[in-house]
Amino acid sequence: MRVSYEWLKELVDIPEDPQELVEEFTRTGTEVEGIERVGADLDHVVVGQVLSKEPHPNSDHMWLCKVGVGSQNVDADGNPEPLQIVCGAQNFEQDDKIVVAMIGAVLPGDFKIKKSKLRGVESCGMNCSERELGLGGDHQGIMILPPDAPVGMPFAEYRGLSDTVLDCEMTPNRPDCLSMTGVATEVSAIYDVDTHIELPAVQEEHGVGPQGEDDVHSMVDVRIDDPALCSRYTARVVRNVKIGPSPEWLAKRVTAAGARPINNVVDVTNYVMFLTGQPLHAFDLGKLEERDGKRHIVVRLAHEGEQLTTLDEQDRELTADMLVISDGDERAVALAGVMGGLNSDIDEGTVDVLLESACFESGNISRTSRSLGLMSEASIRFERQVDAGSCDMVSNVAAALFEECCGAEVVRGMVDVYPGKAEAKAIDLRCDRVRSICGAPIEDDFMAQRLRRLGCDVTAGEPGVLRVVAPTNRPDLTREIDLVEEIVRLWGEGDVEPTLPAARNHAGGLTVEQQRIRMIGKALRACGLCETTTYCFADPRDLARMGMAREVKGTAVKIIRPLVSEQSEMRRDLLPGLLRAVAYNKDHGVNNVHLYEIGRLLFGRANKSLPDEETFVAGVLSGAWDDDKWNRKQPQLDFFDGKGVVEELLDKLRIQKVRYRIPEAEKTAWLQPGLAAEVVVRGSVLGWVGNIHPRTLELYGIHDPVIGFELNVGTLLRLAQDRLPYQDVPTLPGVEMDLAIVVDESMTYEQLVQRITSAGGKLLRDVRLFDVYRDPVRVGEGKKSMAFSLTYRADDHTLTSKEVDKAHNRLLTKVLKSTGGEVRS
């Protein structure tokens, strides 16, 4: 809403400095998005007088003029002389008062006036047409001002074009503020001052019929088919309008409000809308179908596919939920509340006007406007709800202006169909309640006074209670709490003393699960991984690229209108997003990538509106932990770095009995066979760790190995433990014995350790692998040597070498037997 400061000043007393009002608006909830100084583009444009006019020596159609600009007279050398201006216009004479753009002026369209030479003659300014000044369409000649125009006066000041326009963003609950009277009322409540809103009244009403015995009802009737969509429709008729340009004051107001002056009839309807917030529509009565000597206005829903050409000359195809005005039952003449039809518009030949002042249902107008992509000053106001209670009053204001500005005769009476009339309801406002909700000592008198300023009818109810009837243009004031808001915002939210709630009988803090989720992040960061966030959206091709089985991942949660097709569903796996992040880093020259994400996956379910939502943690490693340094070479990361991270994480969560199982290759197609493991704890599959399959990496544009893991956070939380039982720290020394054993390639570390452990007896306390060695000659083809350091210890005495030898030899025999291996010599 554009609020003209000059206009507002006429309606209510406001400070001289607009900035002061802006601050008060901000304090009380009217957001001012911009302050525009109107007339700034008319700096250096003044009233001038043609002192002489001679033909241009080198042109047969241009004139050489001396133009007096009073105290501003200055010639090309800066001496105080009338301006020499070359002018091509033909419509002026010596002594005419004209508009002069002097050097330094910047006219609309960023047209800079500079000293120039036209056909060899110096010109120090320009005589302006209306269009050059941005005032209208007339480009036939330069503007000629009345003889009394004071020479030298800035033109903006002369025309009263200096103004400040506040661009206000009104919140959706305040339709009243989409009008100058509404804003003036708001200002009166802010400053606790009176408004001076004076609305014009019709001077004389004319009867119709041979003896003038009839009123408008003999000319027009109105039928509303669906009262839910149109709570009121009023029609008035004015006759013999003289279509022409608007008087200057009217054009000025309409321009300030952001509309373009068109003609006096249209400008009156726009002006009254900006003034009161009630959109009006003027039909050319002569263009409406006449039947039985009358015009029949019907407010009805459009027929599916009905065509209407709106005033903007666009052909619109309507749907059956859009409200139209038709003249009779057939032809639509306006899209109700949005825009008129071209078939009934006001033009230069218009004589009689039917004026609509109506109230349409906000939701319907909003939908129509959205589905057609057609917004108008009218639809913006109807969307927010206009005041049905004042349709008649507004219609009268417009009729009075038609009389004044268009020379119209106002036909007596008004057709007023008002099916939606509602009784005003009183709201009981408990003053103590206001204070207790706000926590502020607001006095009863303040409440009553400011509500009155807002247009409420306030009377005393029970002791401590005010009976408040809100004005009809405030649909947002229906409950006590609505009034509380008005009071506290005017009283000053900034002045309410800040306090902290007692929070009695309530304890806060994180749950165990929330603390454990934080622990997951901490453990991964301690391992050197950086947390990232990727989009929860997914590319529908992601799972296929991974070769992930769709059936285990549920159905996709599909976005009906995605921004881009690559983000048209919700992710069912974290890996694709992380691989995109790896590719991003590699593409930007960052080779060492260690990322993790804790994120949610969405799995759609058949015949269920809501999907399953589960949280997972995933990580990717590529390159090395760091660049090579002066004192340390950094090996490239491999599978066991990834597995180490997973082991460390599970250890921090005190999850025990973890097994790493070789997965079925077809179920883990995104992993490189032989470098992939399922993480299993007591039968539950927690997730996987492994090298990402080179083929998958290729699809994401990655050319280096990437090790990844992904674990189900829900399962992690379920298996995690806060603490494990304490174990005695050994006080007696242990004895370490080495064992290097050659076994078949097919024997896993896990199998071998299991055999060693079960063969070790109770003295064996620790088994640590320290070397794996392969050599076709020394170890043999298809064989490997695994070297372990074994620790033997007893809790009650220091072992003798005899005891250790006995235990170790027994272990050796058993292990060799059970594995078919041999001791490496």
Added chain:
Amino acid sequence: MESLEQLRVQVLGKKGSLTSIMRMMGKIPPEERPAMGKMANTVRANVDEALKQRKLELTKEELNARMEAEASDVTLPGRRLSLGTQHLISQIREEIEDIFCSLGYIVADGPYVETTYYNFTALNAPENHPSRSAKDSFYIVDNAPEGKPPLQLGDSDVLLRTQTSGMQVHYMEENKPPIYMICPGTVFRPDTPDANHLPQFTQVEGLVVDEGITFGDLKGTLDYFCREIFGKDRATRYRPHFFPFTEPSCEVDVSCGVCHGEGCRFCKNVGWLEILGCGMVDPNVFEYVGIDPEKYTGFAFGIGVERVAALRYDLPDLRMLMEGDMRFLRQF
């Protein structure tokens, strides 16, 4: 050191010169023995002492030499085990969680996919509210659309939550007052990513419902929060605003940390930075969840975590938060 040991053996060893002299004691006349013995012992003690002294000196020299050899350029970089870093948004989210936990709040979690009832209706948003339109929300395909009333706006009855406010309703349905709750989480809106917008971002919803909660309590709580998160020297400003689910509603600004309210490039000459929306819980919302609005009052607020991050670090482009660039992540 070795030659010193050789010398000791030569003199004091079993076959050492002094030892052999001592052995010859028996051949010395008995009357001379005491004097001789005494002399021999003195010599022995002196030699021994001299050897010890020398040994100490040599040890010291040796240590000094070793340390000198080990001396290094201490300005060379250290050998680091680099810790990973936490994402900026999750750092700030945890910080916010900790601030409110210290005020006695619990942290709740809610679903990303909501029905229009929780995202709009029970939050008092009218059926035709523009925020429901498909332009402002990501609707998703409803796998069970049967038997639902026709929609006035939007594409289906199910959507990616556009705000965490729906958790107010869920939480009040499942818990009785007193309620002191925050709900951090990801929300979604169809904004094409650019320097200032992301289609996916993070909000922290807050809700308090208790007896005697006032607008002053709302202010006190959010003043505390703003000072904890932005610094003790920051001022706040409450501008009345409109939200369907709170009344009175306001937007909260914090004074610009660069110019402290004077106006500068960072705050676009306003002196204030908008950081959150809040208000007293609208009685209509209480009615949806069956809480007596005469007995209980409450307040709610919504904080944009990316907004806090952008203000704190003057981030030039929010998209950096989603790229996973190690050079960006490592900074925080």
